[in-house]
Amino acid sequence: MSAFFIINYDVTEPEMYAKYNPGSNSITAGTVAKHGGTILAASGSGIDLMGQQGQIKVIIEFPNSQAAKAWLDDPEYAPAKAIRLAATDNINQYIVDGLMP
Secondary structure, eight states: OOEEEEEEEEESOHHHHHHHTTTTHHHHHHHHHHTTOEEEEEESOOOOOSSOOOSEEEEEEESSHHHHHHHHTOTTTHHHHHHHHHHEEEEEEEEEEOOOO
16 A cells, blocks of 8 residues: 655755755655655645645655655665754654555
């Protein structure tokens, strides 16, 4: 069953964040693909309908929740993730299982 890694956050350190996006995009994309994932959305645009959402919104589809967690914990992704964490705030992230057909 597919699983979706969903995150939204605010960028607090734009210069540092640039080292993550676009600076580490190849690491992020490569490690997502390594775990069978596909980046479906990654944008600062969108329509907030209710509540306070972060400025950046990302949705990544994985084959299952184990693959999503393995990507998040991948040592190859760790340096890029550390930059993202240091440059952002108001982080909401979770893994949601897809619906069974």
